[in-house]
Amino acid sequence: MENIEGIFENYRTEFDEINNKRNRIDIARKDVTIFSKRLIFFLHRDMPNQNKFKEAQKKLEQIHQKIQIIADEISTDEECFWRYSFTISWGIEEYIEAVLFYYYLKDNKLKIKIRKKFKNNLIFPKDYLGGLADLTGELMRYSTDAVAHGDTQTPIKVLEAIQQIYSLFISLPRSAKVDMNKLSVMETSMKKIENICFKIQLAQEEFPKVILDETLPQIIPQKAKILTKKRKNNYDPQFKQSKEQKEQKESKEN
Amino acid sequence: MDEIFKKFEQIQIKNSNQKEEIHKIIENIEKINKSFQIILSKAHFKNHDKNEIVQKSKEFIPELKQHYKSLFETIPKEYHHKFYDSWKFTCSSTFFNILFLGWIENERVYLFSEIADILGLEIPEKENDLGIDVHIYLLSLFKFCSELARLCVNSVTAGNYEMPWKISLVVSEIYSRFKLLNTNNDVFGKKINSLKFDLKKIEEVVFDVHKLQTIQSLSQKITKKD
Numbered sequence: 001m002e003n004i005e006g007i008f009e010n011y012r013t014e015f016d017e018i019n020n021k022r023n024r025i026d027i028a029r030k031d032v033t034i035f036s037k038r039l040i041f042f043l044h045r046d047m048p049n050q051n052k053f054k055e056a057q058k059k060l061e062q063i064h065q066k067i068q069i070i071a072d073e074i075s076t077d078e079e080c081f082w083r084y085s086f087t088i089s090w091g092i093e094e095y096i097e098a099v100l101f102y103y104y105l106k107d108n109k110l111k112i113k114i115r116k117k118f119k120n121n122l123i124f125p126k127d128y129l130g131g132l133a134d135l136t137g138e139l140m141r142y143s144t145d146a147v148a149h150g151d152t153q154t155p156i157k158v159l160e161a162i163q164q165i166y167s168l169f170i171s172l173p174r175s176a177k178v179d180m181n182k183l184s185v186m187e188t189s190m191k192k193i194e195n196i197c198f199k200i201q202l203a204q205e206e207f208p209k210v211i212l213d214e215t216l217p218q219i220i221p222q223k224a225k226i227l228t229k230k231r232k233n234n235y236d237p238q239f240k241q242s243k244e245q246k247e248q249k250e251s252k253e254n
Numbered sequence: 255m256d257e258i259f260k261k262f263e264q265i266q267i268k269n270s271n272q273k274e275e276i277h278k279i280i281e282n283i284e285k286i287n288k289s290f291q292i293i294l295s296k297a298h299f300k301n302h303d304k305n306e307i308v309q310k311s312k313e314f315i316p317e318l319k320q321h322y323k324s325l326f327e328t329i330p331k332e333y334h335h336k337f338y339d340s341w342k343f344t345c346s347s348t349f350f351n352i353l354f355l356g357w358i359e360n361e362r363v364y365l366f367s368e369i370a371d372i373l374g375l376e377i378p379e380k381e382n383d384l385g386i387d388v389h390i391y392l393l394s395l396f397k398f399c400s401e402l403a404r405l406c407v408n409s410v411t412a413g414n415y416e417m418p419w420k421i422s423l424v425v426s427e428i429y430s431r432f433k434l435l436n437t438n439n440d441v442f443g444k445k446i447n448s449l450k451f452d453l454k455k456i457e458e459v460v461f462d463v464h465k466l467q468t469i470q471s472l473s474q475k476i477t478k479k480d
Contacts, residue, residue, distance in 0.1 A: 156300065156411075167295045171288045191404065194298075197411040198459070202466055 018083075021073060025084055028069045032091035035063045036098035040138060043105055044145065053106055060102060063095060071122060089127045096123065096131025101138050110161045133169065133182040136162050140189040144196065152200050159193045166190055272328070276337055279325045280344050283318065287344065290314045290351045297358050298408045308359050311351075318348060319374045326375075342390060348373070349394035354401060361420055363398075363428070366391040392432075396445045399425050403452040406459050415467070418460045422453075429453050 039059045046052055070088060074081050103111040139158045146154040169183060293311045296302050329337055349369055356364040366388060370376075402421045409417035429449055437443040 160300070163295070163299055167292050170295065171292050173285070173288070191407075194404065194407050194411070198407045201411045201413070202462055206466055206469065 022084065022087060025070055025073050025087055028066050028073075029088055029091035031066045032063055032070075033094045035059065035066060036091075036094040039063065039098045040101055043101060044138075044141060056102055060099070063098070067091075067095065067122065074122075085124065088122065089124060089130075092123055092127040093130040093134065096128055097134045097138065100131065100135045101142075104135075104139065104161070105142075108157065110164070129169075129172075130179065130182065132165060133179070133186050136165055136186045137189050140193055143193055147196060147200070152204070155193055155196050155200065159190075159197050162186075162190050162193060273337065273340070275328050276325065276340055279321055279328065280341055283321045283325070283344050283348065286314050286317055286321070287347050287351060291347075294351060294354050294358070297354075298404060300408075300412050302412075304358060308355065311355050315352075315372060322373055322375060342393075346390045346393040346397070349391055350397045350401075353394060353398045357398075357402070357405075363424055392442070393445075395428060396449060399428060399449055400452050403455045406456050410459060410463060415463050418456065418463055422456045422460045425449075425453050425456055 039056060042059065043052075043056060070091075074084060074088075100111065103109075139162060143155040143158040166186060169186065290311055293307055296307055297304075325341065329341075352369050352372055353364055356362060356368075364372075369391070402425055406418045406421045429446075432446050432449065435442070435446075437446060
């Protein structure tokens with residue numbers, strides 16, 4: 001009997017170790033998802049400029065630190081990695097989405113490859129594909145926002161990128177087991193951008209470009225329309241100047 | 255009793271062997287289908303080369319011909335419907351590819367007999383002879399129409415204002431023909447319903463383009479008068 005007790009004590013310590021490790025990894029993973037979500041929202045918030053990318057780079061490094069924690073936990077042996085791979089995959093998907101989106105905005109080009117920054121390869125093909133599929137939705141939102149600001153060039157560029165990604169996804173065999181929901185969502189977001197490009201093309205034929213910039217937000221029905229009013233204050237230089245002039249006048253009158 | 259069960263087992267083994275053989279061929283066909291589809295999907299891109307798409311996609315046809323020949327050699331003629339579910343969808347997707355290729359090349363919808371000629375398939379002469387049946391062709395037509403609805407939008411962005419007219423003519427004709435069929439509330443009925451929405455989308459595009467063109471012609475007349 002004593003023997004059995006001893007064995008079970010060993011088991012207990014082993015169980016606790018595994019559970020603790022899983023908890024620590026889970027916490028780090030949650031941080032990774034939250035931070036990468038925040039990075040994506042941050043990138044959406046303003047139109048890109050130099051200062052913004054510096055700040056985004058800082059946020060990206062924050063995420064890298066969190067992933068490093070996971071990598072350190074797992075780095076002990078191969079078997080360990082496979083045991084926890086299921087818990088990580090959610091975070092990694094979100095991370096890839098954020099990174100690809102960041103590089104897309106920075107270089108204006110789709111960058112398919114990611115440089116390895118960690119000792120062992122944490123990125124599964126399945127997670128990578130999931131992140132790439134989610135990226136298309138993010139690109140769609142970005143391009144609709146851009147149109148609302150009067151930028152008619154970005155949707156055409158984005159459409160090219162999304163069509164390329166979509167044609168890659170079609171070619172995957174059934175054994176790749178990509179989430180079919182994601183594919184259909186990607187298709188709808190692609191069709192949305194196609195519709196936007198179509199409307200821009202028609203509008204460009206119809207109106208001269210000066211009028212177009214003002215009317216476009218009305219032609220394309222999107223939630224972005226509501227946001228534009230708020231944003232215009234920050235981005236439209238004329239509006240800003242006129243506002244400042246008004247304030248100066250008021251102060252002089254007073 | 256034992257003998258009966260042994261017989262059952264033998265039949266089972268024979269069946270599963272046949273199925274495996276069919277699956278191997280179907281996998282090969284699906285691989286070709288997918289690479290076929292990638293090249294065809296380039297027709298939606300803004301700057302595409304039509305001749306290149308046609309030329310590249312035509313290279314797949316002899317391969318497909320061979321695979322289909324071997325597929326129908328492995329399936330005995332009486333048992334076409336026994337393995338129907340396993341080859342129905344792959345077959346309809348090849349049909350779709352060839353339909354779309356035909357549209358890109360000639361701007362025309364290929365008939366069932368023409369596609370069968372291209373793939374080297376035998377069409378059943380009597381009703382009771384079951385070869386490749388019309389059902390598969392009709393299934394592929396639905397997918398073809400929804401793809402045309404996409405092409406309609408994309409061709410306008412590429413600056414081709416005549417394409418929507420042609421597409422709307424063809425799809426409305428296909429839709430009116432489908433209405434002749436008696437469908438219960440099965441897969442076919444639902445698909446015909448979705449075809450209606452595709453048609454609606456195409457009509458909207460045509461309306462927008464037509465509106466634009468009338469405005470342009472009117473403004474030209476006005477400027478001439480001045």
